[in-house]
Amino acid sequence: MPMASKSEQTRQLVADVALRMFREIGFEKTTMRSIATEAGVSVGNAYYYFASKDELVQELYVRVQAEHAVKAAEAVDGVKDLSGRLKATLHAGLDVMEPYHRFGAEFIATAIRPTSPVNPFSGESTAARDASLAIFRNIVEGASPAVPKKLRADLPELLWLGYMGVALFWVYDTSEDRRRTRKLIDGVAPLIARGLSLARIPGVSKVLDDVLSLSRSVRE
Amino acid sequence: MPMASKSEQTRQLVADVALRMFREIGFEKTTMRSIATEAGVSVGNAYYYFASKDELVQELYVRVQAEHAVKAAEAVDGVKDLSGRLKATLHAGLDVMEPYHRFGAEFIATAIRPTSPVNPFSGESTAARDASLAIFRNIVEGASPAVPKKLRADLPELLWLGYMGVALFWVYDTSEDRRRTRKLIDGVAPLIARGLSLARIPGVSKVLDDVLSLSRSVRE
DNA sequence: GACACTTCTTGAACACGTTCAAAAATCGGG
DNA sequence: CCCGATTTTTGAACGTGTTCAAGAAGTGTC
Numbered sequence: 001m002p003m004a005s006k007s008e009q010t011r012q013l014v015a016d017v018a019l020r021m022f023r024e025i026g027f028e029k030t031t032m033r034s035i036a037t038e039a040g041v042s043v044g045n046a047y048y049y050f051a052s053k054d055e056l057v058q059e060l061y062v063r064v065q066a067e068h069a070v071k072a073a074e075a076v077d078g079v080k081d082l083s084g085r086l087k088a089t090l091h092a093g094l095d096v097m098e099p100y101h102r103f104g105a106e107f108i109a110t111a112i113r114p115t116s117p118v119n120p121f122s123g124e125s126t127a128a129r130d131a132s133l134a135i136f137r138n139i140v141e142g143a144s145p146a147v148p149k150k151l152r153a154d155l156p157e158l159l160w161l162g163y164m165g166v167a168l169f170w171v172y173d174t175s176e177d178r179r180r181t182r183k184l185i186d187g188v189a190p191l192i193a194r195g196l197s198l199a200r201i202p203g204v205s206k207v208l209d210d211v212l213s214l215s216r217s218v219r220e
Numbered sequence: 221m222p223m224a225s226k227s228e229q230t231r232q233l234v235a236d237v238a239l240r241m242f243r244e245i246g247f248e249k250t251t252m253r254s255i256a257t258e259a260g261v262s263v264g265n266a267y268y269y270f271a272s273k274d275e276l277v278q279e280l281y282v283r284v285q286a287e288h289a290v291k292a293a294e295a296v297d298g299v300k301d302l303s304g305r306l307k308a309t310l311h312a313g314l315d316v317m318e319p320y321h322r323f324g325a326e327f328i329a330t331a332i333r334p335t336s337p338v339n340p341f342s343g344e345s346t347a348a349r350d351a352s353l354a355i356f357r358n359i360v361e362g363a364s365p366a367v368p369k370k371l372r373a374d375l376p377e378l379l380w381l382g383y384m385g386v387a388l389f390w391v392y393d394t395s396e397d398r399r400r401t402r403k404l405i406d407g408v409a410p411l412i413a414r415g416l417s418l419a420r421i422p423g424v425s426k427v428l429d430d431v432l433s434l435s436r437s438v439r440e
Numbered sequence: 441g442a443c444a445c446t447t448c449t450t451g452a453a454c455a456c457g458t459t460c461a462a463a464a465a466t467c468g469g470g
Numbered sequence: 471c472c473c474g475a476t477t478t479t480t481g482a483a484c485g486t487g488t489t490c491a492a493g494a495a496g497t498g499t500c
Contacts, residue, residue, distance in 0.1 A: 042480045109333045114325045180438055187434035194427055207414055214407035218400055262450045
């Protein structure tokens with residue numbers, strides 16, 4: 001098997017050191033100089049592999065997302081109802097992010113900037129976002145009773161958006177063990193499922209149609 | 221009448237210069253050094269009045285909010301239905317923020333940090349947030365037909381939260397003249413009004429009760 | 441007016457993210 | 471093995487937000 005090239009080794013070393021320091025002392029306290037020193041390279045060399053400190057956060061984002069995909073697939077296995085599947089997926093997401101919660105607030109400012117590669121809507125994040133979207137598509141497609149047809153296409157993206165909202169809530173959640181976010185998930189998941197079952201009521205159905213058409217027209 | 225003290229004059233001068241530069245060249249390009257130079261004071265002096273660059277953004281936030289309160293009160297005058305009142309208020313908000321849209325993305329990263337004074341949930345922003353909440357309370361209380369009783373207490377805060385969401389959307393909106401955000405407002409306002417009128421349907425009412433109790437339990 | 445005391449102002453200095461010209465190491469072809 | 475080209479590595483230097491010891495200006499008291 002091909003040995004990892006020297007170049008790739010250095011790249012991994014820098015990334016590993018950086019992410020460990022992010023976890024242990026936080027984003028802001030982890031300076032590019034300290035990463036370089038800890039990894040035994042020069043500052044300039046770290047910049048040779050990562051154009052900015054933000055790109056190191058991007059690495060973190062990608063790894064967290066990959067782990068979420070695995071954990072969510074496990075947790076959803078065998079669960080049939082939409083509410084349960086959604087709940088399992090969201091809790092799995094929280095589990096994966098947990099080690100970073102202490103410093104989540106520091107990361108969010110980076111992620112929210114539209115110019116940052118870490119921004120979940122940015123081009124650099126397309127791959128990770130698509131993978132994340134796939135998790136929610138899987139939730140919807142595997143659900144039984146099945147999701148109303150007219151919602152099936154849009155729901156995954158809407159749920160993913162909701163997940164971003166939950167993550168934002170989680171960052172601000174100072175309650176012990178993120179109890180409030182857990183409670184939010186447990187409350188909101190069955191509500192969404194029940195809300196969808198109302199779709200058959202004519203009055204509701206009409207409103208829902210408008211919601212959908214608005215959400216479609218707004219996403220360009 | 222009492223003349224503004226020399227101290228207060230200097231403070232205002234620094235703030236005025238800073239906000240003008242924010243508008244004209246953006247948040248990041250406006251350096252503390254350039255603010256000081258432009259205002260004819262030393263860097264340290266600017267810091268004597270504003271503990272950080274963020275506190276200058278806080279000043280901006282307060283002024284924008286005050287202007288929104290005035291514009292919204294005008295726009296809502298004579299409008300009776302909830303949808304119209306909500307629409308007018310949200311559009312007024314966009315109008316006030318418009319001069320800063322070019323650089324809105326730079327400000328959002330500052331505002332989102334939970335440790336920042338600018339964060340709308342922070343202690344330093346309590347006054348501005350309460351004033352902003354009052355705008356939405358006024359929308360609800362003045363609406364006719366009246367908002368269902370069980371919603372009247374919670375709706376203003378929920379609408380305000382929605383307004384924060386619209387502002388976030390607006391920051392990311394790259395369409396010409398923020399057309400997509402305008403369209404979002406025009407679509408979402410009547411939907412909320414119509415959705416509320418469904419509250420009388422028993423099945424919907426039960427779901428709504430759960431939404432409300434969840435939203436209450438989650439806000440600590 | 442002289443003296444203490446507070447408020448205001450200064451600019452050099454610090455640590456940070458980032459850049460870049462130059463040097464060192466590596467590689468490929470002869 | 472050697473030489474040119476490419477990739478990798480270095481560390482000094484830049485501009486940034488922020489701090490702080492020192493001094494200047496103002497204010498009240500006798």
